[in-house]
Amino acid sequence: MPDSNLSFFGRLSLAMGTFFAILGNRELAAGIKRLRAGEPAAQAAPVSAPAPAPVAEPAPALKEASPVAALQLLGLLQRDARFVDFVEEDIARYADAEIGAAARLVHDGCRAVLREHFTIRPVREEAEGSRVTLADGFDASAIRLTGNVVGSAPFHGAISHRGWKVEDVRLPRLAERHDASVIAPAEVEL
Structure with missing residues (x-):
């Protein structure tokens, strides 16, 4: 139905809706007042202007971890601690004393x-069990809240684990043609 040919009930519905809209929106009320005063429509605030959409923060870019560095570390753990051998061994047949x-x-x-190869320090210097207060804006990548987490900062709690952070990495340089996926070469005794 064209705007100039609204039925009585259409006009009544529009009037009621506009009445409540004017009561709830001071900018809309000012715009309608300007229109009724004869000011041009271009100067009036839009009658049903949608609220501006909140600007969404772009998703953080994910960095790809270097598989070479991870393989290099695994190779070092295998070389000096026989780590992979230990983890891959079926320990069910061994006594607890042998496993220990x-x-x-x-x-x-x-x-x-x-x-x-690493300089590792605690994230928090306080002793485990110490009471701490975490202010608004604490580093959530360095501190994980556990237990009954409700509300917002400041948070008051006890340190159950001090955390670890790496301050320095000293991995050996690799030759250009080194295959880091071979974390321990096969051994053939002659």
Whole structure:
């Protein structure tokens, strides 16, 4: 139906809707007042202007991890701690004492690799169990909230794990043709 030929009920519906819209929107009320005063429509605020859409933040770009560095670390753990051998071994047939003895050797080797190639520090310096307050804007990539997380910062809680962060990495340089996917070469005894 053309706008100039609205029925009585169409006009009544429009009037009621406009009445409540004017009560709830001061910009709309000012625009209608300008129209009734005879000002040109171009100067009036749009009668049913939609609210501006919130600007969505672009999704953060995902960085691809270097598989070569991961393979290099796995190779170092295998070389110095026999890490892959230990994890791939079916330990069900061994006694707990034998597993514990093997775990001690693997632990010592893994620790040596970490200390030689990485500088690792705690994320938080406080002792575990210490009470802390996390202010608004805390680094959520360095601190994970656990337990009954409700509301917003500041948060008050106890440190259950201090976390770890790497300050320095000292991986050896690789030859251009080195195949990092071979983390331990096969051995053939002659």
